[in-house]
Amino acid sequence: MARRRALYDGKAKTIYEGLEPGTVIQYFKDDATAFNAQKHAVISGKGVLNNRISAHLMTRLEMVGIPTHFLRSINMREQLVRQLEIIPVEVVVRNVAAGSLSKRLGIKEGAPLPMPIIEYYYKNDALGDPMISESHIVSFDWADPYELEEIVSLSWRVNDFLSGLFTGIGLRLIDFKLEFGRLWDDDGNLYLMLADEISPDNCRLWDATTDEKLDKDRFRHDLGDLIEGYQTIAEKMGLIPKGGIIQGGNIDEQLAASLAEIENEMAQGRRPRSILKMPPRKH
Numbered sequence: 557m558a559r560r561r562a563l564y565d566g567k568a569k570t571i572y573e574g575l576e577p578g579t580v581i582q583y584f585k586d587d588a589t590a591f592n593a594q595k596h597a598v599i600s601g602k603g604v605l606n607n608r609i610s611a612h613l614m615t616r617l618e619m620v621g622i623p624t625h626f627l628r629s630i631n632m633r634e635q636l637v638r639q640l641e642i643i644p645v646e647v648v649v650r651n652v653a654a655g656s657l658s659k660r661l662g663i664k665e666g667a668p669l670p671m672p673i674i675e676y677y678y679k680n681d682a683l684g685d686p687m688i689s690e691s692h693i694v695s696f697d698w699a700d701p702y703e704l705e706e707i708v709s710l711s712w713r714v715n716d717f718l719s720g721l722f723t724g725i726g727l728r729l730i731d732f733k734l735e736f737g738r739l740w741d742d743d744g745n746l747y748l749m750l751a752d753e754i755s756p757d758n759c760r761l762w763d764a765t766t767d768e769k770l771d772k773d774r775f776r777h778d779l780g781d782l783i784e785g786y787q788t789i790a791e792k793m794g795l796i797p798k799g800g801i802i803q804g805g806n807i808d809e810q811l812a813a814s815l816a817e818i819e820n821e822m823a824q825g826r827r828p829r830s831i832l833k834m835p836p837r838k839h
């Protein structure tokens with residue numbers, strides 16, 4: 557296979573030049589990091605599960621009219637996505653107190669929030685992704701007020717949809733992180749869409765009956781086997797067969813590849829909704 561050009565080597569993914577102009581390939585690695593990369597491990601199979609979970613969730617979001625960068629699965633670790641100009645803001649939506657919110661404000665983990673909370677963090681590893689407000693975003697022009705309004709409205713819609721989806725399969729969506737990006741069409745119209753990934757790496761998901769943590773907190777706080785948690789989520793989502801596709805660090809590659817195909821059929825079956833048909837936001 558011809559050598560591809562890596563455009564960006566991140567902590568959890570590598571971004572390669574895409575197959576067509578305007579696209580990039582997201583390669584999901586097995587690397588797990590926490591606490592601003594102070595803790596690191598390679599967990600065999602994590603990338604395969606995140607690739608599959610994210611592809612599925614993005615496809616489902618598209619189906620309800622939320623524009624995303626996802627185009628199609630390529631293989632068990634790679635997906636083709638639209639190349640976007642990433643807005644350097646991480647949007648966190650919280651339904652239940654956990655993590656840094658519990659720590660900062662002294663709220664017991666697991667306490668449902670009176671209403672969902674949205675937070676923003678500046679995407680800057682050197683600064684440790686500091687928390688910011690809407691004023692910072694607008695003042696430093698990381699996004700203009702129109703974009704911010706769209707980001708907030710899309711984030712609430714994603715929360716409503718995902719909360720329902722996970723409730724239906726016995727999981728509680730505690731919180732999650734989103735990234736957004738910009739795309740311009742030939743006429744200079746701007747489109748905002750959901751980027752990056754939605755996976756147990758950046759969602760807190762608890763078992764609805766036992767409150768067992770199934771997400772990356774297992775790695776952060778050594779709560780148990782990470783793959784077991786991620787496979788439980790994927791299984792409940794109907795994405796992998798019972799018993800999983802990863803046993804003792806060994807991936808059933810044939811099975812994983814065939815599952816990527818199923819995902820594509822589903823993505824292609826979705827109501828075609830070209831982003832170019834979306835009403836552009838005029839400034």
Ligand SMILES: Nc1ncnc2c1ncn2[C@@H]1O[C@H](COP(=O)(O)OP(=O)(O)OP(=O)(O)O)[C@@H](O)[C@H]1O
Nearest residue numbers: 566567568569571625637638639640642735751752
């Ligand atoms: N559609 C897209 N087009 C261009 N870049 C993207 C797209 N989706 C995600 N990215 C970027 O690709 C990178 C993905 O790699 P990864 O998540 O491993 O990064 P990271 O180490 O977490 O770094 P960062 O702090 O920038 O997220 C991120 O910087 C993310 O913002």
Ligand SMILES: [Mg+2]
Nearest residue numbers: 566567568752
């Ligand atoms: Mg990232």
